[in-house]
Every structure is written in structure tokens, then in C-alpha cells.
Amino acid sequence: MKFLLFTLLCSVFVPVSVDAPGEPVTIRVTVNKDAILPCTVKNPQRVEWKRNDQLVHLFQSKEDYLINQDKHFKHRTSLFHEEMIRGNVSLKLTNVTELDAGSYTCSVPKLESQVWRDFINLTVGEYS
Template identity: 60%
Template sequence: MDGLMTGNVSMKISKVKVSDTGRYQCALPSLQKEASIQLIVGQSDMIGSDKPVTVTVGDNVILPCHLEPPLDMTTETVEWKRDEEFVHVSQHEKDYLDLQDENFRGRTSLFYEEMIRGNISLKLTNVTELDAGSYTCNVPKLQSQVRRGFINLTVEPMGGQTDDTSK
């Protein structure tokens, strides 16, 4: 209201939501002036890990992936792939494993109780050397610039520590 005397007729929207997306129009009929602006509200970006995740053969590992800012993912399709192989697919908090590569059968899970907070990390159990590689988490319907998170998994053999006692 303070700016009206100087001709500022701007509108402030607090706590912007995706549903606020649209065309807004300002009209000053007494001056026969009007203007409009298109507001596009972006959604969350997918964040993986910029550092490789390292695990030892036989251990369990969590491949991190979340949305920033957090967005409820409980009703979305979440896809995890290594290269072009499906590692895990989930929709509406249910696993759809018919496309899953057989090497991952019975060894993958998501944290469904965390999906409401945008956490779509993957747990991989009983890791083998064949699991090493580049993984992506993807939400196909996410309307943002960053729809995929990338994670590199490095697998070390068991007993990788060497004892150098020879001198």
C-alpha cells in the first residue's frame, strides 16, 4: 500500500505454490492502463551424490536421492536405473518389479515413510562386484530442470585391507 502514492501497484505473493502458476493481470480503469505477467512456479530439483558411494562386497548400501526443496513423492512414479537396466520402479508406494533386472531381484527397497519428505533413496542389500556402476534416480513427471539424480557406486572386494608386515 505504501507504494501506491508513487505509482507502484505491485502485488506480493507469499508462500508461493505450484498452483499459483498462471497469468496475472493488473488493471487501472481510471487511467485506461493494464498489464499482465505470466508466473511460472518451478518445482523441486533432484539431488543425488556428487561423490562416489563406496561399499564392500556383501554389505548393504543406501544410494542417496532426494528432492530439494522437499516434495511429496508418495503418488509419483520413481525409477532407479543402472545404465539402462531397471533396478527398482515404484508408483503410489508400491513396487513394480516386473521390469527389474534379475541381478537386483529381492535386494532393493525404498523408504516409503520418507517419500512424503522427498527422500527417494534406494537401499541395495548384499552388494556384489557386479553392482558397481552409475545409477540414476528419476521421477518422469517432475516438472523441473533437474529430473534425474546421479550416483556412482564403487564396490570394493572383501578383505581389502592389507597388512604390510614385511620389511
């Protein structure tokens, strides 16, 4: 059984304080399948998903804002808009490739000087 694991940490905001949610979650997915990267927060107004310095998905002002999305992720990401009222800001990444493996960050500003972050490690390979 082969699989690739790239661990890339990402930090975008420079907040005065950060809420640390705990240990990173690891998601395993088979090549060409879809992955759901979990993230749950209260009252999300802006949600930013990143991998390293790549913008994976941005939600703000009640809509997806994908103009600056990294081209590698174009037309392959979505959020569960109907679930956002319950705090579910999980990312769906479709047609996963080995290049998608790595560490993803879900960042949600809470107050002007605070950012909530969650870290998800995605491993991609041949799983049975």
C-alpha cells in the same frame, strides 16, 4: 586395497527439460554389505532407479512396481516408504557384489515435460 569402478551413465527419459542436481555422489561399499544410494526430491509420485539400461527399482502409484526389474537386482532393492513423505527416495541395495558397481540414476518426473535426475556412482571393493 582392490576395488572396481565401472562408470556407466544412464538416461531413460526424453524430457523437454531436465533439472540438473549437480555433481554425482560417490558411494563406496564393501562386497556383501548393503549400500544406500541417496536421492531426495519434493513430492515424489513416481521414482525410477536405473543402472545403464537395467531397471533397478520402480515406484509408482504409491507402490513398488518390480515386474520389469532386472533379474540381477531381484529381492535386493527397497525404498524407505516411511521417509518418502519427506522426499527421501534413497535406494537400499543389499548384499552388494562387484557386479553392482557403476553409475545409477534416480529419475523423478516433475511435470509432464520435466524430469529431475540425480546420479550416484557406486564403487565396490575391499574397504577397511
